Amino acid sequence: MNNFSYIKANDLPTAFGHVRLGDAAKYIAGGTNLIDLMKYNLTKASSLVDINHLVGNHDIEELPDGGLRLGAFVRNAATAYHPLVEERYPLLSRAILAGASAQIRNMATNGGNLLQRTRCYYFYDANTPCNKREPGSGCSAILGYNRIMAILGTSESCIAVFPSDMCVALAALDAVVNISGEDGERSLAFADFHRLPGDTPELDNNLKPGEIITSIDIPQKGFARNYSYLKLRDRNSYAFALVSVATGLELENGLIKDARIALGGVAHKPWRVKEAEDFLKEKEPSAENFAQAAEIILFGAKVFEYNSFKVELAKRAIVRNCMMALNPESQLPGAQPSA
Amino acid sequence: MSTRPAIGQPISRLEGHMKVTGAAKYAGEYNVPGLLYGYVINSTITKGKIISFNTEAAKALPGVIEIFTHENRPSLAWFDLSYADMDAPPGSPFRPLYNAEVSSNGQPIGLVVAETFELARYAATLMEIQYEEESFRVDLKENLAEAHTPSIGMATMLKPPPPKPKGDFEEAFANSYAQVSAEYFHGTEHHNPMELFATTTIYEGDGKLTIYDKTQGTINSQLYVGNIFGLHFKDVRVISPYVGGAFGSGLRPQYQLFLSVMAALELKRPVRVTLDRSQMFTFGHRPQTVQYTRFGTDEYGKIIAMNHKAIGETSKNEDYTENVVNWANMLYASKNTLMQYELVDLDVFSPLDMRAPGGSTGSHAIESTMDELSYKLKIDPMQLRLINYSEKDDSLGRPYSSKELRQCYLQGAERFGWAERNPEPRSMRRGNKLIGYGMATGIWEANHLPARAEAIIDSEGKLQVSSAVTDIGTGMMTIMAQIAADELGLPVEDVAISYGDSKMPFAPIQGGSFTTSTIGSAIKAAGKALRKKLFKKAKDMDSSIFSSMDIEDVAFRDGKISVKDSPALSVSFKEIVAANKGKAIKTINFSVPKFFKLKKYSRAAHSAVFVEVEVDEQLGVINVTRAVTAVAAGRIINPKTARSQILGGMVWSVSKALREETITDYRLGKYMNQNLGEYHIPVHADIHDMDVIFVEEKDENVNELGTKGVGEIGLVGMPPAIANAVYHATGKRINQFPIHFDSLL
Numbered sequence A: 001m002n003n004f005s006y007i008k009a010n011d012l013p014t015a016f017g018h019v020r021l022g023d024a025a026k027y028i029a030g031g032t033n034l035i036d037l038m039k040y041n042l043t044k045a046s047s048l049v050d051i052n053h054l055v056g057n058h059d060i061e062e063l064p065d066g067g068l069r070l071g072a073f074v075r076n077a078a079t080a081y082h083p084l085v086e087e088r089y090p091l092l093s094r095a096i097l098a099g100a101s102a103q104i105r106n107m108a109t110n111g112g113n114l115l116q117r118t119r120c121y122y123f124y125d126a127n128t129p130c131n132k133r134e135p136g137s138g139c140s141a142i143l144g145y146n147r148i149m150a151i152l153g154t155s156e157s158c159i160a161v162f163p164s165d166m167c168v169a170l171a172a173l174d175a176v177v178n179i180s181g182e183d184g185e186r187s188l189a190f191a192d193f194h195r196l197p198g199d200t201p202e203l204d205n206n207l208k209p210g211e212i213i214t215s216i217d218i219p220q221k222g223f224a225r226n227y228s229y230l231k232l233r234d235r236n237s238y239a240f241a242l243v244s245v246a247t248g249l250e251l252e253n254g255l256i257k258d259a260r261i262a263l264g265g266v267a268h269k270p271w272r273v274k275e276a277e278d279f280l281k282e283k284e285p286s287a288e289n290f291a292q293a294a295e296i297i298l299f300g301a302k303v304f305e306y307n308s309f310k311v312e313l314a315k316r317a318i319v320r321n322c323m324m325a326l327n328p329e330s331q332l333p334g335a336q337p338s339a
Numbered sequence B: 001m002s003t004r005p006a007i008g009q010p011i012s013r014l015e016g017h018m019k020v021t022g023a024a025k026y027a028g029e030y031n032v033p034g035l036l037y038g039y040v041i042n043s044t045i046t047k048g049k050i051i052s053f054n055t056e057a058a059k060a061l062p063g064v065i066e067i068f069t070h071e072n073r074p075s076l077a078w079f080d081l082s083y084a085d086m087d088a089p090p091g092s093p094f095r096p097l098y099n100a101e102v103s104s105n106g107q108p109i110g111l112v113v114a115e116t117f118e119l120a121r122y123a124a125t126l127m128e129i130q131y132e133e134e135s136f137r138v139d140l141k142e143n144l145a146e147a148h149t150p151s152i153g154m155a156t157m158l159k160p161p162p163p164k165p166k167g168d169f170e171e172a173f174a175n176s177y178a179q180v181s182a183e184y185f186h187g188t189e190h191h192n193p194m195e196l197f198a199t200t201t202i203y204e205g206d207g208k209l210t211i212y213d214k215t216q217g218t219i220n221s222q223l224y225v226g227n228i229f230g231l232h233f234k235d236v237r238v239i240s241p242y243v244g245g246a247f248g249s250g251l252r253p254q255y256q257l258f259l260s261v262m263a264a265l266e267l268k269r270p271v272r273v274t275l276d277r278s279q280m281f282t283f284g285h286r287p288q289t290v291q292y293t294r295f296g297t298d299e300y301g302k303i304i305a306m307n308h309k310a311i312g313e314t315s316k317n318e319d320y321t322e323n324v325v326n327w328a329n330m331l332y333a334s335k336n337t338l339m340q341y342e343l344v345d346l347d348v349f350s351p352l353d354m355r356a357p358g359g360s361t362g363s364h365a366i367e368s369t370m371d372e373l374s375y376k377l378k379i380d381p382m383q384l385r386l387i388n389y390s391e392k393d394d395s396l397g398r399p400y401s402s403k404e405l406r407q408c409y410l411q412g413a414e415r416f417g418w419a420e421r422n423p424e425p426r427s428m429r430r431g432n433k434l435i436g437y438g439m440a441t442g443i444w445e446a447n448h449l450p451a452r453a454e455a456i457i458d459s460e461g462k463l464q465v466s467s468a469v470t471d472i473g474t475g476m477m478t479i480m481a482q483i484a485a486d487e488l489g490l491p492v493e494d495v496a497i498s499y500g501d502s503k504m505p506f507a508p509i510q511g512g513s514f515t516t517s518t519i520g521s522a523i524k525a526a527g528k529a530l531r532k533k534l535f536k537k538a539k540d541m542d543s544s545i546f547s548s549m550d551i552e553d554v555a556f557r558d559g560k561i562s563v564k565d566s567p568a569l570s571v572s573f574k575e576i577v578a579a580n581k582g583k584a585i586k587t588i589n590f591s592v593p594k595f596f597k598l599k600k601y602s603r604a605a606h607s608a609v610f611v612e613v614e615v616d617e618q619l620g621v622i623n624v625t626r627a628v629t630a631v632a633a634g635r636i637i638n639p640k641t642a643r644s645q646i647l648g649g650m651v652w653s654v655s656k657a658l659r660e661e662t663i664t665d666y667r668l669g670k671y672m673n674q675n676l677g678e679y680h681i682p683v684h685a686d687i688h689d690m691d692v693i694f695v696e697e698k699d700e701n702v703n704e705l706g707t708k709g710v711g712e713i714g715l716v717g718m719p720p721a722i723a724n725a726v727y728h729a730t731g732k733r734i735n736q737f738p739i740h741f742d743s744l745l
């Protein structure tokens, strides 16, 4: 195998120092994505800097403003089953549990989840052109088998999808990503964290080289009364979303006061459209209104040979999931459609 | 008390504990000092020539022993025949590292041998390979114009060409009262057993090899190695006691066997070659197939014209065929038939039998067409099958050795609650879900091949039975013990089975659902001969109580020979062996099917399958919520292992109808989802209520045991039953497998 050295970092400066030294040094958290990429020879690491033992950010804590801070090194499963998350942010809990398998969720960390790479078949096959893997080589998916690819926010250089479920909920919840780097700390609104492919599909997000995600903050508003996560995929578990929807609704006097709708499986990042959410405000929570919101969200969708179904599927999924949010009890295990 | 017959008992697999505790060793798990590891290099182009290898960087790594390519391989057998195995289709078998030609994507083109697996794999990444690429074709549907009649060869014995046309199909079809014509398709599928293909070859010196191979036929591998490398068969021992599933992928020797043996002989050291999961997509597969049907009936629903045509994919070097169009007229009588089967040669590796090859393909078209006809005629789908029920095999005009399919329909329908079905599509619902009931018929041939078995009574009076046959996870070893136990009147605990070793008596490859009949009959014959021999020895004993008796006058029970009517008068097996100066009593028997008698009958297992699906009305999401399979397969030796076979087939049916597909990029000529994350087979959450009924079926003609085999029948009828249920639920007919839920939007 490619030899690499292993470094256990106990504090941030040590971690930064090692990654600065070697170009091909990588942080490793749960390893569920990174190790696969190394085995496929897509990521070559001269050293792995283990950030699982960094001091701090191993807990879920309440914030003074009523929000919650999710440590970057807390495992996905521990996050989903945390009492505060289950009680106040059940949407997040549901979304996490719709992803991967129990074993993977036990290993995967919150920070790593944000940074997992696309599942585009061509990206994983080093012998095919792929702009994300090898900038300038071309995109095999555009004219290839693109059933799983994006319909929104694509570019001529890449039509890949960001595969996370957890992040769809985090986007809906207006989370904030806290980052540490050698130059200090900064925070990015969730919407600004992931990127669209544009001319630089090799960049999935706006994290700078060497930076570490330390935690993710979720504001107080958790939509715990009216929420739902729906995931549509080719099998009932252990498959990535073809389309997923996270919905949070705030109702008052029978009208929608606030609405959040984020889509997964359709773009290079979780997809939210403010106009659609604004449209729903002060409206009745009816299938008709949700259908109109869905039209707004899918506006401008661009389809490819094998994924044109995603537009209609996404519209219907939005409507169903918003209806499910009115009655969260109707959600089924595995984020399947309500009975 | 006498020992209860073991046949018919639901005995758990005798090796089950070994398997679940990790004590069972598989081909890639035999360790010996000095073992070397090979990692296969696969072509990254689909077609063309290798111009050069640059092995410098790889070879420079300490611990890399050798890199084999076509340029430096030893000289090998030259004739095609030497490479032909028991399951080789007509044509020229693939020869690993033969020359610079690349004829399929992923073709093995080299082997790195190193001191560790990881090192070998790493070294493989440092190889620089230059190719000259040529254009290729891998898309069946785009090349249908190239279809041709398959050539005939040895394999044709078990896979006869389509039956001859009868009557005048075109005219009868044109004049029929109700007509359906339809087209069906499924793409490539790969076997993907859990255990990866692996071979560990131990170089014993003097041209002798001991080979641990993942295979469905130890003797098949032995002959293959002997022929290619010019070794004496007796010097090549192939052992394969445990096989972690194969589903047909082990019916032919795979390239890791060749490479492991080649390296071991050249380096004179033990060498193991294990494939990784993506390499499991670089050899045989179920071929993509297009099918066309045209069925016509009279006003009562009786079929009067039947045309079934299939065009399958094969490689450029071999004509791999399947029985796809041979079934319709076996199931349903028709005076006018036209059955056609053709192949298109593509730039792919040769396809390979995959569980219920051809049968599951054909039934997809036949049983969906029958369903469509039932709606046209407004006749219940099961009723339509009963109207067309054929007591004999109408394609050959022969009686069946037995056929209890009618009981399968009736008992299956009863258990399922078929009578509650509202015939209207889209008429049944539950909340957001449309409910569909669908049914279909299954059929699979009951073959029987020659085999040998050895049976011994040892000095403890216990029975030892051996055969070279493998147990690919079906429970073969357990039912061998059951059959043998009953032959000698012993409890199963007193029977020791040895198997999975080419040194043992001859057995053909394990597949085609013929192994129980084949090996079971051989054991039965050996048991019978052993009884005779024991009796004779007992008679020869001093002052034997049997001296004036015939074998008909005695019984074999509880480890003794006793007088039928007075069990107290007995001699134990142990005493007989003692009287034989302590020498074990041994028989070895070659059992040959009674071909002449068999030719008078068509022999097949049948099934009726009933399925309930739920389809989300807005989102299309499909769940198979209930299924019942009623099977008539002659005598069931072990209801537990047999049930597992059928359940496995039913789970696979969900897979075939709704989940699995090898995603092919036809432009790049390669398979894109070469891992189990993206090659979707069902997960627990996909599998719901499943039930199996074994219908009683007595068959005195098929073989001495009256068994038909249950390995494939579970996968034949259920996929179309699912498609039919989806139609009943939604009013949409999707004739392509797998059915993607979004096609129902």
Ligand SMILES: Cc1cc2nc3c(=O)[nH]c(=O)nc-3n(C[C@H](O)[C@H](O)[C@H](O)COP(=O)(O)OP(=O)(O)OC[C@H]3O[C@@H](n4cnc5c(N)ncnc54)[C@H](O)[C@@H]3O)c2cc1C
Residues within 6 Å of the ligand: A026, A027, A028, A029, A030, A031, A032, A033, A034, A035, A036, A051, A072, A076, A098, A099, A100, A101, A104, A107, A108, A109, A110, A111, A112, A113, A114, A115, A116, A163, A164, A165, A166, A211, A212, A213, A214, A238, A239, A240, A241, B677
């Ligand atoms: C078979 C399979 C199925 C899956 N299915 C799903 C699914 O359905 N839905 C879903 O959402 N996910 C799914 N996943 C993905 C899984 O959620 C991710 O692999 C996981 O969240 C990654 O977290 P990790 O801690 O293991 O990351 P790692 O693999 O350790 O790291 C991933 C990347 O992030 C970097 N990194 C990690 N943590 C930090 C940090 N704190 N700061 C800076 N950089 C960091 C690493 O350097 C690396 O580049 C699946 C994965 C597999 C293997």
Ligand code: SF4
Residues within 6 Å of the ligand: A118, A120, A121, A122, A123, A129, A130, A131, A132, A133, A138, A139, A140, A141, A142, A157, A158, A159, A160, A201
């Ligand atoms: S879609 Fe993006 S990731 Fe996929 S092949 Fe094209 S460039 Fe690569």
